Amino acid sequence: MKLKFKKEDLTKGLQTVQKVAQNKSNNISYENGLLIKALKDVIEIQANDYDMGIKVIVPGIIEEPGEVFISNPFLIELTRRLPSDEIEMKKQDADTKLTVLGGKSKFECLTMNPDDFNEVTLIDSGYSNFSTDSITLKNLIDNTSYACSTDDARPIFMGTLMEVNESTLTMVATDTHRLALKKVILEQSIEQPIKAIIPSRLLAEISRQMPTDMPQVVEITAIRNNIAFKFSNVYIKTRLIEGEFPNYRRVIPSEFSCKVMVERNEFTGSVERTSIIAKDSQYDVINFIFEDNQIKLTSQHPDYGTVEDYVACSMEGEQLNISFNGKFILDILKHCKSNEIILKSKANSPMLVQEKGEDSYIYVVTPMRTR
Template structure:
């Protein structure tokens, strides 16, 4: 194998696959490392840890065909610092070393048997298929996946639920204490509905890869227990979490005692200040009193003291007092985008939070029990 690559293209290809390639703590196994494959006039970089497989095409000149299986944690760092914009990669079939040259630098990199690499399978046909854009998909992921559970005892909640029906795509995540739902329209309605639970860790990696400077078409295909995601020169195959996701619409409240409209930045500031004391106490409890044209926030720590703060608001309905986990409220506010947010709640019931005038994002948080 002999390849001529631009440093920028080489680094972009390595960056695309590096998280998956190094997911096994750099143990030298067939579940680790990356495959560089130059066949059929195409240079491919692949990585596969069985939870996720990723493949990308890198531009370059193929002077000799071949392939190399590399598991080297220093490869990415080294190629970033190469003193030349043009990189030469060579490996003879019988050799166990791949040679990287850039400027006057020469790096002899040990390789493994490429037959031991589990290549990323291209899933062409599935039971369901739809197309969206990279900007829409990233927005769906980033506004929901933060609410996933981290408790391995309940794996179904460690993923985000993808629900695609008709001309609407929805993503929802919950750890049973809070819920985040985001919906977006599809330009072309889906023929066969798709429901799948995607592990949060894998969605984070997909979000990292998605281009947002220019919206790019993203094709998603469901096959058995996997999803295939394709955009630009990148192909990702991700496993799904088995099991049935609960009916999330049943836990979204519809009956409220009061509705509060408040400035997002002012409310965020007050919750942050109240959390300074609350975050060191158990459960980060902040007490909220809604009424008289303002929100009264109070938090206390038995060892350090009490904080009280007030924020002006507009309210309809009956005044009430209720407590929430301050961290959960802040997480929601970070994912709201309008100048004003609307809080809908009733005594001892979950609170629904939305940007004012925007029903595409729905956030729900359950109250805390206090003595």
Template sequence: MKLQFNKHELVKAMSLFQRVASNKTSSNLPGSIYISTKDNYVELQANDFEIGMRSQVDATILEPGTIVVGSKYFQEILKKLPGEQVELYKPDNSNQLQIKSDHSEFKLVTMQVEDFSLVEQIQDDNSIMIDGEQLKQLIDLTVYATSTDTDRPIFCGTLVEIEGNELTMVGTDTHRMAVKKVTLDAALENPMRIVIPKRTVEEVSRVLPSDQPVMVKLIWNRNQVAIVFDTVYIISRLIEGTYPDYKRVIPAKFDASAILNRREFASSLDRVYFMAKDMSYSAIRYDWEENQVTLSSQSADIGMVKDIVLCTFEGNPFTINFNGKYIDELLKHSTGERIHMYLQEQGAMVIRQDNNDHYTYVVTPVHTHN
């Protein structure tokens, strides 16, 4: 096999596989990348127990062939090469890949091609098209709320639900929940509910291009989902189990409501959360009253902090505690001028944004002895 690449194009193509190919729990060849010539391009693949990824890169194919090499050293070598062009050459009677650029030369030991599990293609009997920017927003506004507790795997993924032409994505760790809805261009005949692992959707968000529009095809069956755009094909297992009815978690009645300037609230929370991080449950106390809310946190071992934010408040004054992390992460994923809070004196709070009517965040209170 003998190939010639533009170095920057090859480095860019390899960056897509950075996390999948570096996974040490790879199903067959740990941390490996599959490189194979096709008619007029080179195909790259990486695969592990959870995610498989396939893409392609332009190349001058002098001699066709297929190899598998360790991803870590291959990617590092590419980044360090001095020239604009890269040549890969593996003689038929050798197990070493020669990598050349200008006056630099490396050799990497190759792996057995037969031991690599190729990224499979699933039937596209069930599929929808969605705008790439829309999908990225769906992921970014929900995945941060998913759980990392593997003892409850159903919450370690994001729910994707489609009814008609409405797609909903949900992330929850049972203490807070983020729900984002979008309208698709075409309606789906039969309703769909699947749970995609957190790591998969994070990878999809990472590799989706942000500098150009792209349409994404979402394909699924009972056990797998595929995400396809441009020359990229990502396949992942689905999480088994029944996802709870998220609609029942969203309160319908409230005791009070408040409207806060987003930037002022975020600034105040930052000051208080800084002190609350190392306290029990990162609890921040909210004292609601007419025209203002007082955020505070205190500990006998650390100290005390108090900060006042002006707001529009409707309801009777009351006090409630929330985990600072859950509100902080929401604000980092918020835009718009104002934050709308719908409050219960003893229950969950619902937060919505000025410019994002179809985004709902629910967070449960923290019960402390203070």
């Protein structure tokens, strides 16, 4: 095998697969590497572990076709630091080393048997498929998956639900204490509905790969217990979490005794100040009192004292005294974009948070019991 690349193209390709290639979640060495495959006039770089497979097509010149399997965590860093804009890779069929050349520098990398690599197979059709754009998908992921649980004792809550019915794409995440939901309308309806629970850590990697400088078409294919994303020169296939996602519609409140509209930046600042003491306590508890067109926020720590803060608001309905986890409230506010936020709740009930004029984006947070 003999290949030539521009350093920028090769580095970008290696960075695309880096996280999967260096996944150390298991002890099998051949699951922790990458495959460079140059056949049929296309150069592919692949990485695959038990949970995610990723394939990227990299521009380059194939002088001699071939493939090589490498498990070397230093390859990406060394390649990036080579003192040349042109990089050459070569390996003789009988050799066990891949030679990487750039300028006057040479790097020899030990290789393994390519037959031991679990290749990322491209699946063009599953039981259902649809398309959206990269910016829309990234926004869906980033504004929901943060609400997933990190408790591996309840794996169903460690994933985000992707639900597609006709022309509506909805993503929902919850850890049972909070919920984030966002939906968009697709340009075309699908015939077969999709209901897939995608692990949040895999969604984070997909979000990282999404191009944001210019929207690109993302083709999404559902395949039994996997789902695949194809965009630009990248193909990603991830496993799904098995099980039944809870009926999230039942936990979205619909009856309220108090409705408040507040300026997002002012409210965020007030919550941050009040959290300074609260976040050092066990549960980050902040008490909120909604009355007389203002919100009173208080928190206390048994060893350090109390904090009290106020923020103006526009209020309808009854006075409300309720407590929430300050971190959860801040997470919601940091993912909002509108200048004005609407809070709806009633005594001892979950609070619904929405951005003014935005019905497709919903947050729910449950109150905390205080003495």
